[in-house]
Amino acid sequence: MIEAHQFVEAARERGFDWYAGVPCSYLTPFINYVLQEPSLRYVSVANEGDAVALIAGVALSGATGLSHRRGIAMMQNSGLGNAVSPLTSLTWTFRLPQLLIVTWRGQPGVADEPQHALMGPITPAILEKMEIPWELFPTEPDAIVPALDRSIAHMDKTGRPYALVMQKGSVASYPLKSSMAVVSTNKTTSCVFSKWRGLEPIFRPSQYQALQKVIEKTPTTSTVVFASTGFCGRVLYAIDDRPNQLYMVGSMGCVVPLALGFALARPDLRVVILDGDGAALMRMGAFATVGAYGLSNIQHLLLDNGVHNSTGGQATVSPHLSFAGVATACGYASSLETDDIEEIDTWLSSVPSAGPRFACLLTRIAMPKNLPRPSMTPVDVKTRLMRHIAVTGAN
Structure with missing residues (x-):
């Protein structure tokens, strides 16, 4: 098990400063940590496909010159169905790279809810069919940097996503201040x-x-x-x-x-x-x-x-x-x-x-x-x- 800050800070050092996603209990420590870091951005979206598309837009914005800006789309594996369209006809087609963190609910051999009984076993195959290389999310501190470096090497070479599949208990809990739980806005809306x-x-x-x-x-x-x-x-x-x-x-x-x-x-x-x-x-x-x-x-x-x-x-x-x-x-x-x-x-x-x-x-x-x-x-x-x-x- 790792701490949220160990992964997020290592990712930040490598240019990952944008996050978008739909919550999963496995992802809670990440989301809570990013929400409370002013220099990082987390966008809560309506569905997993929107998260992929939003991070694709961040990548398109560029960091310097023609380099893609780096971002992370996070989702439960059940949301891969919502994300298939942008992963196959947006990021793949336009070569807009991003790191995916996909939780592995229903992993074979791990007891889970009945709605994950099919998606769990087929999650790796879905990623592979979409030509998205994947590996297990790091659970030891010294495995974080090599995993990030492998993902970056693939994204820079191909312009396409790379996935880390997160098993239950990979990240220790991280509390969220109650004031950070709601998206704030100061906009005035006209009729x-x-x-x-x-x-x-x-x-x-x-x-x-x-x-x-x-x-x-x-x-x-x-x-x-x-x-x-x-x-x-x-x-x-x-x-x-x-x-x-x-x-x-x-x-x-x-x-x-x-x-x-x-x-x-x-x-x-x-x-x-x-x-x-x-x-x-x-x-x-x-x-x-x-x-x-x-x-x-x-x-x-x-x-x-x-x-x-x-x-x-x-x-x-x-x-x-x-x-x-x-x-x-x-x-x-x-x-x-x-x-x-x-x-x-x-x-x-x-x-x-x-x-x-x-x-x-x-x-x-x-x-x-x-x-x-x-x-x-x-x-x-x-x-x-x-x-x-x-x-x-x-x-």
Whole structure:
């Protein structure tokens, strides 16, 4: 058994200063220790996939030059199911490394609850199928540094995650002061602000028109734009392929936690998140995380056409809810819901508020013809962006 500080401080010396995760009793000493260290950051997320995406955003932010910043995603092994999508189509695809600490509930030969009876035995195989090398979490002090060094060597060589699988009783308990148990926020939230022209759906602005506005209002010298998977990124690319843009592929719904991780690590840069109704519905818990932790450098723009456009136009349930209402309830500093593209133009130019800002634009359904896909690979898009922010942004 080791002490929490022995691992965390050794990791800090090697550049690991960001943590995100979903609690497990095995992880409690780590979480408690990190929460009480002002120079370390822990973000409590809604699900394990969001933790992976958020730490991927931290890695993308860079530490110096083109080096990935180091972070740790922590989860119970039951949460690997929630994390499969970003681990296979975000971190693997874009080469965004991170250290995973995965607890081993239901480990063969160790009595546990019935819900872990299947996941326990197959945890190693799941990691191996995802091409994530793993080893047992160190339980002796002199094993910590070699394990960290092996993980770093793999991440630096491949740009992909490495996992430490934690057995029961690996880390001694560490108390948490009661004042640290709740996420604190000083943001003031405004009421939902709606401006409607009452347009029939066929007369609403198009996604293309909205993204033209985004490009006009997001200078490359100070802004990074994250585009959700599907047509959103492809339309943005077709209008103008710029070095400050990242086009998501796969990992549906993960653009928000990815961009949040980046924005928290790079408060010197304005971050514009381009979201869609289908993607937002898939991981709506990320709204709450942005509301709790997000800074004034975040603008979250959701283009709502009421369908899954890139898969044939199947309807979503977005007409039955208010995304701006959700954002307001989740703690965004301001929320706008409109079918007027000029309101979005004004919103994009608005002065930053005390926290993250949200806007939802109702758009018409449009099936673009001959829409190109980015000619660059995802890794090349990532590398170009990292090179760009290393030059234009203050690290």
